[in-house]
Amino acid sequence: MSFLQINELHKSFGATHILKGINLEIEEGGFLVLVGPSGCGKSTLLNTIAGLEPITSGEIRINGNQVNDLHPSKRDIAMVFQSYALYPNMTVGQNIAFGMEIRGVPKAERDKAIADVANLLQIGHLLDRKPSQLSGGQRQRVAMGRALVRDPQVFLFDEPLSNLDAKLRIDMRTEIKRLHQRMKTTIVYVTHDQIEAMTLATKIAVLKDGLLQQFGTPAEIYNDPVNMFVADFMGSPAMNLVPATIVTEGNKLAVKLDRGERQPILLPLSGGPAGLSAYNGKKVIFGIRPEALTDPDGADRNASQLATADCHIEVVEPAGSDTFAVTALGGKHVVARLRADANVKPGTTTPLAFNLTKAVFFDPESQNRIS
Incomplete structure (x- = not known):
């Protein structure tokens, strides 16, 4: 059964039609990558799933429940941003724990969750440092840790590796894949990098100008492109x-x-x-x-x-x-x-x-x- 469903989703900003009838679904534990050139609507689609942008029409369902009108805090999702969005005045441990503290999670439970996530992401030695003392890759691990302690139904990643250098991108890509294999969480991941899409995804959605061009497994997208745009966009070197x-x-x-x-x-x-x-x-x-x-x-x-x-x-x-x-x-x-x-x-x-x-x-x- 599909865990995340998007049905005939439209999104307009005034007279500008950004998303034009998107239909997607991903099973529980799946890794859906939204890929396409800049301005194709992939980040807008992610924001509608998160509830950060209201939809114009259509339907979004998570675990069978319609979430169109739910506040972001009620959707049981966690988001990892391109900019990391860490609090500079807090330590790594405090950054990871902040959301739990706001929700009133007991300290003993918070401490256990922090220790578990720090062990999973291999950042236990960084818990007392401030974000300014961390490398880009370490900051991204902290941002992921803050999302992981939430244990949400769906993780949303918005181009999380785009600020990293080429080698670190490859290392972090491997870490994200390993993390998904261990935790079997449902992930929606936005990128313009088709190599990231091919290596991470269980399903890929290729967008262009707000229209879904093709939706399928990485092998289907790569070997059986439905049009010249998908054929040219996916693959390095291109077809x-x-x-x-x-x-x-x-x-x-x-x-x-x-x-x-x-x-x-x-x-x-x-x-x-x-x-x-x-x-x-x-x-x-x-x-x-x-x-x-x-x-x-x-x-x-x-x-x-x-x-x-x-x-x-x-x-x-x-x-x-x-x-x-x-x-x-x-x-x-x-x-x-x-x-x-x-x-x-x-x-x-x-x-x-x-x-x-x-x-x-x-x-x-x-x-x-x-x-």
């Missing part, structure tokens, strides 16, 4: 989106990729979406992830559709565990992800293997996926 033409090669369809003055590449399709036959002789957008375009020795041997073509390499970018190579197809720069020791040099022609099992196709006008 290659290449203008192409569907043609007939023998008695099969094929993908034709132009290369300017060079001979076009023809990639025969032994499968593909049923709707693709309606595009025979027409333009499509050919989508393929960088890892599905690689050197032949590094290609997935279990793939049912592999096609190899000679490609002119323009740029080579060694990246430690991988090597990225850039070629030009369909008038676009296309990124291939090769093995670290792949013998490829800029200015040369080398065979690349296309894993067409992983390819997706989009209508260039609607930008929706062809199925």
Whole structure:
């Protein structure tokens, strides 16, 4: 049964329509990540769940109970902000205990809760320090500790890692995932970082301009994007989106990729979406992830559709565990992800293997996926 449900939620600020009929649900203990570019409405959606913003229409239910008109203090939620929002004049222990003290929780119970949370977050040695004496990562742990002692029904995180440096973000991301696995709490997490979304979520909601573009598991979002926006937004490097033409090669369809003055590449399709036959002789957008375009020795041997073509390499970018190579197809720069020791040099022609099992196709006008 769904633990958090959002039904046909609309939110307007005056004449500006911010959220446009959002429908989402997450099971108890799930980790829902709201992701999208700045201004897409994800923080506004989080604030409506928290009760910090009233909704214009629709319904929000937590554990089966409608909370539309409940004050934030009555919703049994806890929120972790981007800015940490710690009291500078209080110690770490006092910051964690403050909410419990306001609610009249007995001191012995408060002390036990603080000790438990401090042990969980490994901040026991920081309890007597002030926030000004802490690093960014330590402050974020304290902010999380203050939320955890509440033991709420739902945790809300509003871009909690955006103020941290790159390495600390990765460390804290791991800590949040470990914490969720141990406590099995229900979390709604806002980020614009799609790597955070992919690594943390049990379900991802991709938003753009106040509209829900796609809702599903990380694997569904990554492998089966419903439109070009989701395909381009999720993944690092992003999916290659290449203008192409569907043609007939023998008695099969094929993908034709132009290369300017060079001979076009023809990639025969032994499968593909049923709707693709309606595009025979027409333009499509050919989508393929960088890892599905690689050197032949590094290609997935279990793939049912592999096609190899000679490609002119323009740029080579060694990246430690991988090597990225850039070629030009369909008038676009296309990124291939090769093995670290792949013998490829800029200015040369080398065979690349296309894993067409992983390819997706989009209508260039609607930008929706062809199925």
